[in-house]
Amino acid sequence: MRRSALALLISSAFVSQSAFAVQPKEVVNHYADIALAVYQDAGKTAEQLDIAIKNLIASPSEKNLKSAKAAWLASRVPYQQSEVFRFGNVVVDDWEGQLNAWPLDEGMIDYVKPGAYHHELGNAGATANIIANKELQVGTNKLDVSEITPELLANLNELAGSEANVATGYHAIEFLLWGQDLNGTNAGAGERPYTDFVQGKECTNGNCERRAEYLQATSTLLVSDLAWMQTQWADKGDNYRSELTAKAPKEGLRIMLFGMGSLSLGELAGERMKVALEANSPEDEHDCFSDNTHNSHYYNQKGISNVWFGSYARIDGTKVTGPSLNDLVTNTDKMVAKKTSTAVSAADSQVHTLVSSAEKGIAFDQLIATGNKSGNALVTASIKSLVLQTAEIEKAAATLGITSLNSDTADHEF
Template structure:
């Protein structure tokens, strides 16, 4: 059993338990405070699993082997489980949205980082698209010459969006993903990236050159990821003074509820249904799938949806299996309108079930997201489109819930998509 399957089992079991329990009357202030508790828990798990990934990377680099690389890949996959559940906090909380790009920006022109295939398709006009930091100690991008002789976390952070292109992503989960898997050269056919472990063998046995610098890059990118997550975890901690949590809880409860509901609706509609599914489906573009090197996109979508569900229900299953549970929007809705509460809950459950079908397609039918969006796969296209429709319907329920608890004109972000 892989790690994501095990976590999904724990999530399913916990909701069977909590679905029979109801809190006594809750207040809006309690709901917003518990929202901050949820955020702290999930960002803490993202930090913990990123540290475990960092340890795995260092172990692998000390003595590269095929098994070692496989272990690191599993650690990366495990780190994505909590992180994808943090994204619901991004929309509505500017501090998260402004920070998120350094950790999760995509799609990226991977030629900025390392070697790519001869037929590599990159963003037109991007002068950094084939800079290859691993192979070059100086980069010339436009009129600017950059010294990258030493690869450090700060140096990588400074290279994000170099040359003014958002496709120049030097750090974060997807940069690390590329350094572990390499390019997925299979298009819409089966298969993920197949980077050999020997790309990290120092000296004789090194493949594709620059193995020492590639290892330095991987270590620096991992260290930066941990640093960034440590900072964000503190922003939500009850034991820190003057942080974002303090600011959120000092504000009116209705403003906190609006942030919660806007975050849920915007991730459901503009981001997940739009940017992460609709764009890739309409363009039949594997470059636009989220975890495109590892073919982990189905899990990323699932845990994004899980994050939305977490905030609505006030529940979260931590990486160690511990259940976090408390006052929720669902409680507020039920206090106002029990019939509506049941209907909205049903819509959420339908959306989760539909997104879960993407996981089933990958794990049981060996049809991964990049295969589902192929132009010659009508059944796969239908599955993705039905998932988009379910997410749009879920967003309608989020808006309905907002109205019931007194938050009008929610207007979730559509990311300029029409549904």
């Protein structure tokens, strides 16, 4: 009798646990909620940046250039957290190049210092200088670029087949606000004078009118691109979100985990940290004109953390929280969930040391200098934390029965 009562108690406990257990579908839905919130914040901060850019163009001054730079830095906070949605979600991956392509051959956009400009080998557009020229000769083709519009700039991306020909997006704006960073691995970012935007006699480095037109056009494009992406994640309508949430929930989970792992390992640890560090190459740092790379890396990592914990701190201070991968894995294997959470939190803290270093005056491009052993070690520690995090993400995926982290190739035909 006693044993039966105990068995009943245990069995009802299981029933109630499974009745309230987080379901995969809810986790995927909440992931879409976070994506929407992040893109809304990215949209808002891009609009604020656009206002600051309009002020700078209308009234160029040291103060207005500084305000535009501050607005650009603020706009990077949500956007970098959105990059975890890039890998796996085709709608994002196909779109993001226009906003965040990097590294770029900036000589395609504006003047650069001869002898201090390093571009991709064989790039026919590397010194096109759209701002200084109304017609471009690229290889055998002549292009009319007399009227600078968002559409024209969008079409100039990847000109002549080079990914380094980036005409639009955050980094084009960054270059126009800061200019080339001529300090190599020494302290200091780009130092473009505000007079580069002054119209008339006071204009420095020539073509100030076209430079202002260029800056405005790419800012307009950024705002409209981010507005479009918000519609894709909105909770109603025939959009990408409806496609994602209509898939089998397990496919949604795979996309989430694939995005986290790909950003963590190949992109952040590899392309964005390891290349710059091992090659001691400041041209390969992410926000190389502004020296904002530390924040850019940290908020990438925060994006991974957001998806794992199902939590996002919005720019207005409110929090978006809900059913998470962590909850889901905890239901299946508490130990794996705990280890993954520990690794994700450890990566948050470790990558934040790059921010702390920059706040003390040692930016990422100084950390990667040849012979800076302690700086190199700090970046290496971040890379290691990302590697460990990725390994735990793989284990968490296995716990959920996700056997292929690669993109879906069901349509593959031979």
